[in-house]
Amino acid sequence: MGISLVRIDYSPYGQNPPHTHPRGTEILVLVEGTLYVGFVSSNQDKNRLFAKVLNPGDVFVFPIGMIHFQVNIGKTPAVAFAGLSSQNAGVITVANTVFGSVPPINPEILAQAFQLDANVVKDLEAKFAPKN
Secondary structure, three states, rough: OOOOEEEEEEEEEEEEEEEEEEOOOOEEEEEOOOOEEEEEEEEEOOEEEEEEEOOOOEEEEOOOEEEEEEEEEEOOOOOEEEEEOOOOOOOHHHHHHHHHOOOOOOOHHHHHHOOOOHHHHHHHHHHOOOOO
C-alpha cells in the first residue's frame, strides 16, 4: 500500500540509536512518556541538528534519508507510533553499519575518518561485530 506503521516501546532512558531510512520519510507521534528526538541535516546544510523534547500528543517528522534518533528521557516507559512513507523504507543503523561491517572496514580508515586512535576503532569493531 506504500506505507508502513510501527509501534515503538522505549524503556526508561532507552533509545532508538542514530539511523536513517533511505527510502522513506518518518512521522512519529508520541502517545506516552517523554522523548528527546532529532535529526541532522545534510553536509550542504552544515549538519544542523533539529531536535525537540516530545510530550504525549506531540508529532515530529524525520525527512527521508536524514540520520535521526529518539531517546526516552523519562523515568517511565514511553510509547510512540511511527508512519513511514514507504512499505520498504529500509533502515541503516549508523554505528552497526560502520563498526560492524563484514568484513570489517580497515581500522586505520575509520580512525582517520572519526579522528580516533586505531585501537579505539578496533574496540568498537569488536563490540559491533556480528554475533554467530
